[in-house]
Amino acid sequence: MASDPCDLPQDTTDLLTGRVTAPPPVAESAKPVDCFFVYGTATNALSLNADLVASPEIRAAASLHGARFNRTCRMFAPVYRQVSLPAAVPTNLGLTEPLAIAYRDVRNAWREYLAHAGNRGVIFIADSQGAYHLRKLIREEVDGRPALLHRFAGAFLMGANVTTAKGSAVGGDFRNIPVCTRQGEYRCVMAYSSNVVYPPVSAFGNSAVDVTSRASGLPNGPQYQVACTDPAVVSGSRAPVGITVPSEPFPPWLLAGVLTYTRFPDPWPTSSSTWTTGRGRGVGSCDEVYGIREYHIRMIRPQPINQVPLLDTHDLDFTFGLDRLVGIAARQAADWRAHSH
Numbered sequence: 001m002a003s004d005p006c007d008l009p010q011d012t013t014d015l016l017t018g019r020v021t022a023p024p025p026v027a028e029s030a031k032p033v034d035c036f037f038v039y040g041t042a043t044n045a046l047s048l049n050a051d052l053v054a055s056p057e058i059r060a061a062a063s064l065h066g067a068r069f070n071r072t073c074r075m076f077a078p079v080y081r082q083v084s085l086p087a088a089v090p091t092n093l094g095l096t097e098p099l100a101i102a103y104r105d106v107r108n109a110w111r112e113y114l115a116h117a118g119n120r121g122v123i124f125i126a127d128s129q130g131a132y133h134l135r136k137l138i139r140e141e142v143d144g145r146p147a148l149l150h151r152f153a154g155a156f157l158m159g160a161n162v163t164t165a166k167g168s169a170v171g172g173d174f175r176n177i178p179v180c181t182r183q184g185e186y187r188c189v190m191a192y193s194s195n196v197v198y199p200p201v202s203a204f205g206n207s208a209v210d211v212t213s214r215a216s217g218l219p220n221g222p223q224y225q226v227a228c229t230d231p232a233v234v235s236g237s238r239a240p241v242g243i244t245v246p247s248e249p250f251p252p253w254l255l256a257g258v259l260t261y262t263r264f265p266d267p268w269p270t271s272s273s274t275w276t277t278g279r280g281r282g283v284g285s286c287d288e289v290y291g292i293r294e295y296h297i298r299m300i301r302p303q304p305i306n307q308v309p310l311l312d313t314h315d316l317d318f319t320f321g322l323d324r325l326v327g328i329a330a331r332q333a334a335d336w337r338a339h340s341h
Contacts, residue, residue, distance in 0.1 A: 005059040006037065006075040008067040008246065013271035015279040016242065016301065022273075026071045032337040033121035033153050035073035035329075036113060037066040038106055040128025040159070041085060044253045048090075048098040049081040052105075056251040063246050065127050065158075065318045068275070072330045073123055078109030082129055085254045092211040099132075099216055106133040110141060121336040123329055124155040127318055131160030131191075132216050135173050139218070143174045152177065153336035155189040156325060158317035161210045162191035163224040172207075172224045179227040183236040186332035190234065191227040194320060195312040196297050196305050198289040203310045205292035226293050228286035231321055235328050240281035240300055241321035245269055247276045258308060262315055266304045278303050282320065 011022035042061035043050035050058070062077050069075065083091055083098045091098050126134045134157055142148045155177075162179065165171025169178035169188075180188035193204035205226050207213070213220035232238045249268040250256045259268070269276040280303020287296045297313065297320060299305065307313055318325065 004075075005054075005062040006066045006070055006077050008063055008070070009274045010068070010071060011273045012244065012275040012277060013273040014242070014277045015269060015271065016277070016281065020273060023071065028074050031073050031333075033073045033123055033333040034117060035066070035069050035075050035123045035125050036110065037062070037069070037075060037077040038080070038126040038130030038134055039065065039077065040126065040130045041082060041088070042255050043082055043084050045084045046086055047084060048087040049101050050084055052079055052081055054079050057253065057255060060246075060248075060250050061255070064250070066125060067246070068244070068322050068326050069123075069125060069329055072326065072333050076113050078106065080105035080109065092215055094215070096215050102129070103133050103136055103216070107137055107141065110137055119151060121151050121153040121333065121340060123153045123332060124157070125329075126156070126160070127158040128160065128314065131157040131162075132212060132218065135160060135162060135218055136216060138177065139173050143176050149176060150340070152187055154186050154329065154332035156329065157189055157191045159193045159204065159314050160191070161193070161204055161207060161213055161220070162189060162227040163207050163213070163219045164227055166223070166225045172219045180229045180234045183234060184331060184335070185234060186335040189227070190229045190231065190325065190328060192229055192286065192295040192317065193312060193314065194284070194295045194297055194317050195307060196299070197307050198287070198296065199292060199307070199312055200290050201310065202292050202294070202312055204312060204314070205294040208291075228293050228295055230284070230286050230295070231324050231328065232284070235324050237324065238283065240283050241324055242277040242279075242281050243269070243303065243316060243319050244275055244277045244322040245319050247271050247273055259315055262306050262308065262313065263304060264306055284320070
């Protein structure tokens with residue numbers, strides 16, 4: 001794709017410290033693994049499913065959550081006919097065909113990737129709707145297949161209620177792939193949804209009321225627990241982190257309105273660099289309150305964050321501590337390469 005949205009430069013301005021960093025690009029041949037990235041719900045389409053078009057908001061979503069990983073892996077980010085924002089309610093109430101259409105596109109793209117990728121390791125990356133599709137894809141197309149399990153280096157499935165058996169790292173979505181629980185672990189799944197205020201009701205964190213998993217044909221119900229993997233534990237760093245986003249504001253309309261509300265009264269963080277880290281800093285922990293298990297963010301250097309009813313701080317699942325997640329991916333990629341032969 002011309003001007004690939006996953007191929008952004010990595011120069012970054014930190015609004016708290018004023019520091020500007022500009023790491024050099026990494027040659028594709030030097031990247032130890034590939035990243036199969038599926039963007040979350042972003043389309044402005046009013047139809048049930050988006051067209052197979054890389055519209056401005058789709059490209060922005062790919063940059064927002066995928067492009068920061070491009071120093072670690074070769075990026076593969078298929079365009080798919082995702083379920084639109086207006087269609088979210090009817091699909092969760094039982095109209096499942098739009099989800100099936102979107103999933104088939106993702107599965108077909110995965111199969112096409114496999115036909116041309118050789119035997120390289122793979123890290124799966126997605127949030128929101130994209131992560132629901134990757135839960136299903138990994139469950140049906142990777143877990144239980146030794147050759148593909150060998151190539152599985154890790155996964156980041158944010159804001160999508162990844163499940164395990166209660167008290168276990170496996171046993172929900174995946175039989176052979178655990179969620180990450182310890183520092184330096186690879187061939188595991190990072191997964192959580194975030195909040196800044198413990199919500200009494202949420203679309204995330206409680207498998208017993210997870211209608212999207214039910215509509216997607218994924219494990220759900222009170223016998224499962226929703227995964228919350230603490231990135232501070234897996235990275236080995238408990239230092240406060242900020243929110244990092246592309247400096248170019250998100251294209252206007254539906255999702256842009258949600259992102260604006262989350263940050264109000266502050267504007268979208270921006271600078272002369274390609275990326276900007278906001279002035280706030282925070283820490284977090286995996287907590288279960290009101291039966292909802294999420295990653296709870298506590299800002300220790302203030303920055304406005306407004307929680308969205310039912311969705312909590314869904315748009316921060318990746319961007320809060322984004323470089324920490326990228327660091328985890330880089331470690332997983334290096335470990336996969338070191339142990340894959």
